[in-house]
Amino acid sequence: MKEYQTEEIKNIVLLGHASSGKTSLAEAMLFSTGVTNRLGRIDDGTTISDYHEDEIARKFSISSSLLHYEWKNKKINIVDSPGYLDFISESKAITRVMDLALIVIHARSGIEVGTELVFNFAKEDDLPCWFIVNQLDKEHADFDKVLENLKKSFGKKVFPLQLPVNAGVDFDSVIDILSRKILVYSKDGKGTVTEKEIPADLKSKVDSLHEKVIEFAAESDDELLEKFFEEGTLPEEDILNGLKKAIMSRNLFPVFAVSAYNNIGVRNLMDIISIYAPSPSESKPVKAILNKSEIERKISDDDPVSLFVFKTISALHIGELSMFKVMSGSVTTGMDLINVRTHKSERMGQIFVMNGKDKKEVAHLHAGDLGTAVKLKYTSTTDTLSDPKTLIKYLEIKFPDPVIQVAIEAKSRGDEEKISAGLQTLADEDPTFLFHYDSELKQTILSGQGELHLTIILERLKHQYNVDVIQIPPRIPYRETVRKRGESKYRHKKQSGGAGQFAEVWMYVEPLERGAGVEFSNTLVGQNVDRVFVPSVEKGVKAACEEGILAGYTVTDLKAVFYDGKQHPVDSKDIAFQIAGKGAFKECFMDANPILLEPIYDIEVIVPEEFMGDVMGDISVRRGKILGINSEGSFQKITAKVPLAELYRYGTALRSMTQGKGLHRQKLSHYEPMPKEFREKVVEESKKRKEEEK
């Protein structure tokens, strides 16, 4: 296979809300370049990108796939990312290593929550963005309205480089603003183009847009701007360079008009990509840590080799693969590289370039190129692999916080170890999936980006590791505390045969402010109790705090003061004072008007205006307090504080409340006293649980 140099490569990620047509657009591109000889369809399960059996069954993308084609002597690498909200966050690792984002928008639905989300991912990585308005063959497709809303949400930098001529069911023509030609596409889906002159009635509109394009080019550079003012226009080459600059600096977000399904406008988009999309060598320098300091480096073959793993895949027929970008140098099969996080050596046994599940082995990849390696043993998604002599590490990626948590239990006893080994491998592959054993709740907790995300993780656990689990609601980590001072003089005495035990502990507790934890001190004076027993009493108090008193939850936000007591010359010993310490503390606690605290979460809900009423009403029902409402782009953002106990599977409820158009984020805010009636319920449940455990 041909070797591509850095300047000949372009890395492009398809981003966008679910069902906008990313996978179909990738398919049209691959078909147009002869990578495939039929235009695959989502509904038939025949696209190159959605090859996974889960994707074919569900008819949408679940996992990003890697594709490539050659066009006009350039190698175009495409990553087709999923838009479904449960999976969209994995693009956070992908925007980091790309040179251009094509944000696909449904011509009828316009800007959706997923659009905003991926635009922000791209923004955080300073990634150039183009908007692709797709599905213009649909009845009532409205390009102008989408364009207007794009401008409203993302500013004056949004500008069309293509216009649809006849949007709607007969859609077959676009105007290319750069060449000022009408391009008519064949109806057979092959993407064959014939050019036409712009008719008189459209000419002035197109000329004025073309004029504006030259202005964008001129404004990208002081020298060009001066030339433009002097001569009133710019030569072709300056326009090209100026536009490229405007795109790379995110001062121009071009908009295109296509129908992926009918392959209309796609070839022109591909022509423009091959010229105007930056290559890795032109993109902004990459940040990394080298010799403990942060550096910025241009992507080039001249530096020692390093790779960034942006995705791990595993599927039937293709096995387990690590997808990587060559961040510097060039990689050759057989190379030994160091994983900078685990410090383990990894051999690049085989290197492939991909088109969906189809992998082609290559011997060599240059800086900037994308490829896969048979899954590396000690390497997880977002790890850096580096030349052993020059260890470099690319910056960490912050993924969105989880929006759902469930607890699991093994269906069959004895499977626990297999389950946690399987979950660990799945978590290494997918940084948006987390799991841990919570020793306080005594549950294994899985966290993810949505109900379907966790369902698919558990399906994979079952298939790949042959273990079955059941999902249960996670317990709520309530806390116990007190509201006033409480006292106790507690005597522990035991005289059943052998050596006796004796200890008396006089103690009081007092509330402390929220978040203070537990403080223990002694104010002993005189010689009633030997100081050697102070740590014993403290141990007893700590044990009681961990076990919980009211309902089995951790005790917090109080101080316990051991101020006096009694001892026996023979029978007083460490264990006796531990028991008395625990007993005294429990009595103090119950005497001090104990209460339960519950975790309160900050939530942000982003929804289209029309669902505001329903969403706010629902938040009140969940004992939530609304803090504010702000408009965010084309959406409303509601911020509120809601008890965690009321948030179980909130994401799922929100989606059904908003026809899938709403999105939320949640994060622990603080603990608050629980209303009495809810507290009594929790205490009751804990008693029942204790009985059952007995």
Ligand SMILES: Nc1nc2c(ncn2[C@@H]2O[C@H](COP(=O)(O)OP(=O)(O)OP(=O)(O)O)[C@@H](O)[C@H]2O)c(=O)[nH]1
């Ligand atoms: N009529 C028409 N249908 C389209 C077009 N593009 C995509 N579709 C259909 O829209 C649906 C979704 O298309 P996909 O390509 O799967 O969209 P996607 O953006 O990849 O969706 P996710 O993978 O869920 O993010 C499928 O039924 C496609 O056949 C188009 O240009 N015109």
Ligand SMILES: [Mg+2]
């Ligand atoms: Mg898709």
